[in-house]
Amino acid sequence: MSSLRQAQDSAWFTSPDDAATRLHEAGYLADAATATTAYLAGTLEKPLLIEGPAGVGKTELAKAVARAAGADLVRLQCYEGLDEARALYEWNYKKQLLRIQAASSMADQSPQSWEETHDDIFTDEFLLTRPLLTAIRREQPTVLLVDEVDKTDVEVEGLLLEVLSDFQVTIPELGTVSATRRPFVVLTSNATRELSEAVKRRCLFLHLGYPDAERERQIVTSQVPALDEKVVRQLVDVVARLRELELKKAPSIAESVDWARTLIALQVGTLDEEAISSTLGVVLKHASDQARAVKELGLAASGR
Structure with a gap:
C-alpha cells in the first residue's frame, strides 16, 4: 500500500466539505480555503503553517480540529528563549x-x-517529555499546536526541522524515537519575523486575515446567538471601521465576540455612540488606540 493510500485511510477528514461541516459542528466557521487546507494537512500528513494577524482564529482552528476529530491537543507555546529542554x-x-x-x-x-x-x-523512567516528544510518542489521535512559532529564536527552527521532516526525535542516550501515528501539526505565526524557507518547505501554508463583514456576522451570531441581528450588524460595522485606523492592536475576532457578550450583559438594544464609548475598552486595549477611535469616530470622550 502506498504512503498516500495509507494517509488517506487514516485521514482526519474525508473531504474538504467534510472538514467544513465538522469544523462548523465544532464551533469553527471555515471558508473554502481553510476547509480544503485542513483536509489536505490530514490526508497528506503534512504540517500546516497558519500565518496572519493576532486574533483571526489561527490557534482556534487547531483546537477545532482536535474537537472535530475527538483528538487530544498538545500545545507548545513559543516564546523568546525557548530551548530544547522546554520543547522536547x-x-x-x-x-x-x-x-x-x-x-x-x-x-x-x-x-x-x-x-x-x-x-x-x-x-x-527518568525522561521528562515536553510537547514535541509527547506528541510524537502518542498512539492516539493528537493535534500538535506549535503556537506563535515566530516568537522563538532561529535556533529552535533547527529542532523543529527534525520533527517536521521525519516525525522523529533523536535522544542520544536512547536512540531515535519515531512516531507510530503522526500527529496533525499546526504551526501559527503572527509574522513578526520571517520563518526559514526550510521550515516553510515542509508545511502547507494558509494565510488567515480578518473576515469580511458577512462572515464575521456569522461568527458573532454563532457564538452569541442571543444578540439582536441589528446590533450584530452595527457591531461588525464599527469593528471594520476600527480596523481601518492606524492602531497598535486592531480588534480581533475574539474581541468582536467579547463585545457582543458585553452588549448582552448590558442589555444594549442599539450600538449608539454612548454604548460604543462606554464599552470601547472591550475591543481596544491601548489608551492611544481608544483616544484615536474617539477622535476618528466622533465619539464623546466623557464618561470613559
Missing part, C-alpha cells in the same frame, strides 16, 4: 542523582560499574 525533553536530574546515591550505598554488597549505573539512569 529533559532528564529528571534529581531522580537520577538519588538513584546514583542509592547505587553507591549498595556498592559494597553488590558492586555496580558506572556503565551499568549509566544505563540504569538513562531510561524512560
Whole structure:
C-alpha cells in the first residue's frame, strides 16, 4: 500500500466539505480555503503553517480540529528563549542523582560499574517529555499546536526541522524515537519575523486575515446567538471601521465576540455612540488606540 493510500485511510477528514461541516459542528466557521487546507494537512500528513494577524482564529482552528476529530491537543507555546529542554525533553536530574546515591550505598554488597549505573539512569523512567516528544510518542489521535512559532529564536527552527521532516526525535542516550501515528501539526505565526524557507518547505501554508463583514456576522451570531441581528450588524460595522485606523492592536475576532457578550450583559438594544464609548475598552486595549477611535469616530470622550 502506498504512503498516500495509507494517509488517506487514516485521514482526519474525508473531504474538504467534510472538514467544513465538522469544523462548523465544532464551533469553527471555515471558508473554502481553510476547509480544503485542513483536509489536505490530514490526508497528506503534512504540517500546516497558519500565518496572519493576532486574533483571526489561527490557534482556534487547531483546537477545532482536535474537537472535530475527538483528538487530544498538545500545545507548545513559543516564546523568546525557548530551548530544547522546554520543547522536547529533559532528564529528571534529581531522580537520577538519588538513584546514583542509592547505587553507591549498595556498592559494597553488590558492586555496580558506572556503565551499568549509566544505563540504569538513562531510561524512560527518568525522561521528562515536553510537547514535541509527547506528541510524537502518542498512539492516539493528537493535534500538535506549535503556537506563535515566530516568537522563538532561529535556533529552535533547527529542532523543529527534525520533527517536521521525519516525525522523529533523536535522544542520544536512547536512540531515535519515531512516531507510530503522526500527529496533525499546526504551526501559527503572527509574522513578526520571517520563518526559514526550510521550515516553510515542509508545511502547507494558509494565510488567515480578518473576515469580511458577512462572515464575521456569522461568527458573532454563532457564538452569541442571543444578540439582536441589528446590533450584530452595527457591531461588525464599527469593528471594520476600527480596523481601518492606524492602531497598535486592531480588534480581533475574539474581541468582536467579547463585545457582543458585553452588549448582552448590558442589555444594549442599539450600538449608539454612548454604548460604543462606554464599552470601547472591550475591543481596544491601548489608551492611544481608544483616544484615536474617539477622535476618528466622533465619539464623546466623557464618561470613559
